[in-house]
Amino acid sequence: MLKSLNVCDLTPKAEIESRIEKLKQRMAENNIDFAVILQNVDMFYFTGTLQKGVLIVPVEGEPLLFIEKTMERAVYETPLGIIPIRRDKDVKSILADKSVLKGRGAMEFDVLPVSVFERWKGLLGFENFVDLSLMIRDVRLIKSPFEIEQIRKSGGIVSHVFEKAKDVVKEGMSEVEIAALLEAHGRIFGHQGFLRMRGLNQEMMNMYITHGYSGTIQSHADVPISGAGVTHAVAQGPSINRVERGVPVLIDYGGGYNGYITDETRPYVAGTMKDVFRKSYDTAREIIEDTGVFAREGVNGTEIFNRAMEKAKKAQLEDYFMGYGAGKVGFIGHGLGLEINELPVITPRHDTILKEGMVFAFEPKFIIPGEGAIGIEVDFIVRKDGLERVTDFPIDVVYV
């Protein structure tokens, strides 16, 4: 029965085995004897299911997947063997029998709340844990062909919605109205419903619509543009601000398919775009086209950022590039996968050598105080000989 409702591919067995193998290699390099994985996204990545339970990966030997509920879904979803448990306390004696609890353990310190960590230390009667999160993020950094297939389908939702936006965006509509209608189109086309961002206080909308003033509001989050929202309790997203002629409506939308996130932005304009935005748009476009030709496996992310910054400077737009004043952010690209803040980060702050299979959103944007924001965001897959676009939706300004 569950099968009849499953529209997405299950994660293949070879895929799961390869992921766990890569994690074990990193664990061995870091002298970790066993890993305890509790976060649902990491569970899904390494098992194919996010049903309630825990995955224990000994550096040698088989992974142990304990499931509390529900067995029905877990059995259908994961290619791994399952050890059913009634409660999390049941795990300890089984691990003790298998002599797993020894040496140095590792857990996901970047997402695991202190009280959950303390509970699991007590429950396992084991204290010696170090942080597993960098190893997990490193394994997840390179996307497999299976993952790229999911990412392309996720991008397909974005293209579909950008196409629909041509008919939806109109002078006089509010940002919220546009977002509501477009998100509905995305959902019906297969969007999974929500997107994930890793870490404390990391929240996001599926869609940001900004226009004029709302695009220039600085964000509490580490993003160049996030809008006003409809309440200070959320403080991001589309607002009641209405579309005026000539001012770009930025549509920044996150596709979500089978867990995988894409994230692109296009400017829509009712009528003719005001001159003040023209040079910024042209520069953003030039940056994307230049990066698409220049970047490939082996190129450093710092070079990509710096070339973009050079173009912004040459156009005398560096004050607006990736925000202005205190709202400026220090990156132009971020990794995509099951979470929207994966590696790599394309920033001048640290080296990142691109490698085949990395996937990132690339978003040259300009925020012009008193006027509005403009920019483009596309998703790139890194290949040996260049970058490949995830969607084929054009990067032109869309006039409506």
Next chain:
Amino acid sequence: MLKSLNVCDLTPKAEIESRIEKLKQRMAENNIDFAVILQNVDMFYFTGTLQKGVLIVPVEGEPLLFIEKTMERAVYETPLGIIPIRRDKDVKSILADKSVLKGRGAMEFDVLPVSVFERWKGLLGFENFVDLSLMIRDVRLIKSPFEIEQIRKSGGIVSHVFEKAKDVVKEGMSEVEIAALLEAHGRIFGHQGFLRMRGLNQEMMNMYITHGYSGTIQSHADVPISGAGVTHAVAQGPSINRVERGVPVLIDYGGGYNGYITDETRPYVAGTMKDVFRKSYDTAREIIEDTGVFAREGVNGTEIFNRAMEKAKKAQLEDYFMGYGAGKVGFIGHGLGLEINELPVITPRHDTILKEGMVFAFEPKFIIPGEGAIGIEVDFIVRKDGLERVTDFPIDVVYV
């Protein structure tokens, strides 16, 4: 400018002061000298803003609100004085000057990731912290008149969407189609965009639509019904399952207004409801009506659950009550506020004496394997002399 886009009330100064006072009382009772608050929802509750920063509450003296970004929004949103900082490291010397870092500190162990906790201990040069989360949850348990006003507006979104559903739900539509269209109606009517659930792996949709088989799928989450979703990567929410005549479509929708969440469920039926659901629906209705008359300040949540269970038993429906088999959950109600899993929990597992100002969702539901799910969920405000409904949308089956 920000003001022109603000459609929700800012949190009044007296409200913020009273909340902080209550927290200080609980800190004093627990011998806490200062609290460090980092989670965005708690920040919003105690300051009126969730801009990036940290709130330090000494048990004696004024709260210290440090804001990193953005000052523009924070200044507009909070009635508290603000200490601007460039980075979180700047906090220590100011706290040292004010002799705050002494005795016993407390932090939000239920949501604070281990690495953030370790970072803050290092950054403050202070190690002696205990868990603050129960004290915060206890302060947030009783809703003020201002909060209840926000909750009523949140409930207004739910009523609006339930009304729209009469025109939307039709034989042959998929659950996802119904959810997409109804969520768009809610968003345009003022829904804040997403809802919050506290803790690791606590994720939720704004709307669950289940029908027949999908309503009977057991959930990994601690909820009786969560649907199939469209991918195992999310594993909850509406699916591609299509509406058939006679089988209830359960619409379980969370309103979100100015941060405040409501959560109600109604059954919609195309044509005439199949007999197999009738007794369950009648019993759910009877439980709600009985609770509405019986419960008030001073009543124990265990009594409410047990009376409901008695009615389920009398109708010989106890096997289906709040789930079946391993999918059964041990509660019939949960607290509402800025997060959907607030206190109180209405459960037989522990005593909870109702008090004026508590707000909870009450959801007698029956899951009939092989057939589907049916039930009703309404939100109640506890008053001295009874319960008050948050919305006035009828609890009848809606025939479409």
